[in-house]
Amino acid sequence: MKGIVVYDTSYGNTKKIAETIAETLKESGIGVDLFYLKNVKKLSGKDYDFFVLGSPTKFGTMSFAVKFFLGKVKSEEWMNKPFAAFDTENPENVEKSRIENKEWSAAEKIAEKLREKKMNQLLPVLKALVIGQKGPLVEGEIERTKEYARQLAAKLK
Numbered sequence: 779m780k781g782i783v784v785y786d787t788s789y790g791n792t793k794k795i796a797e798t799i800a801e802t803l804k805e806s807g808i809g810v811d812l813f814y815l816k817n818v819k820k821l822s823g824k825d826y827d828f829f830v831l832g833s834p835t836k837f838g839t840m841s842f843a844v845k846f847f848l849g850k851v852k853s854e855e856w857m858n859k860p861f862a863a864f865d866t867e868n869p870e871n872v873e874k875s876r877i878e879n880k881e882w883s884a885a886e887k888i889a890e891k892l893r894e895k896k897m898n899q900l901l902p903v904l905k906a907l908v909i910g911q912k913g914p915l916v917e918g919e920i921e922r923t924k925e926y927a928r929q930l931a932a933k934l935k
């Protein structure tokens with residue numbers, strides 16, 4: 779069992795979440811390759827059993843780089859494989875989505891795209907909370923991410 783965790787980041791917060799997910803999965807005995815999106819040379823579904831993708835939330839959706847990257851995820855290769863999606867966003871963004879009953883989260887948009895590619899969503903998305911644009915992460919978010927990754931590991935096994 780080996781998966782790939784890919785993230786985009788501007789200020790390092792989404793990177794921290796991605797690293798925490800990758801480390802926790804490894805602690806659970808699951809193989810993981812972790813990549814900053816711009817360092818992914820080749821993304822073949824033949825090489826991996828699952829996919830985790832994360833983005834900072836920008837203007838209520840995924841970063842432009844993640845959107846472009848998703849265009850390279852071929853449905854023929856990834857169909858039926860499990861995935862999870864995460865993002866970083868501000869607490870006000872979660873509140874806005876709730877009040878407007880409309881998703882302004884990068885992770886929800888990523889999950890929608892991967893479901894369209896007929897991939898299998900293992901868990902509801904993880905929305906890790908950051909303060910403002912540069913962060914830091916809200917206290918407790920690393921622990922919440924570890925718990926999320928443990929649940930992911932349990933689903934993968």
Ligand SMILES: Cc1cc2nc3c(=O)[nH]c(=O)nc-3n(C[C@H](O)[C@H](O)[C@H](O)COP(=O)(O)O)c2cc1C
Pocket residue numbers: 786787788789790791792793834835836837838839866867868869870871872882908910911912913
């Ligand atoms: C141009 C720009 C637009 C943003 N738009 C949103 C937004 O719509 N909702 C939100 O919650 N956060 C928004 N943010 C804050 C980002 O979510 C935050 O910078 C990001 O989560 C930090 O992650 P990073 O450190 O990995 O870059 C925006 C930030 C920038 C720079």
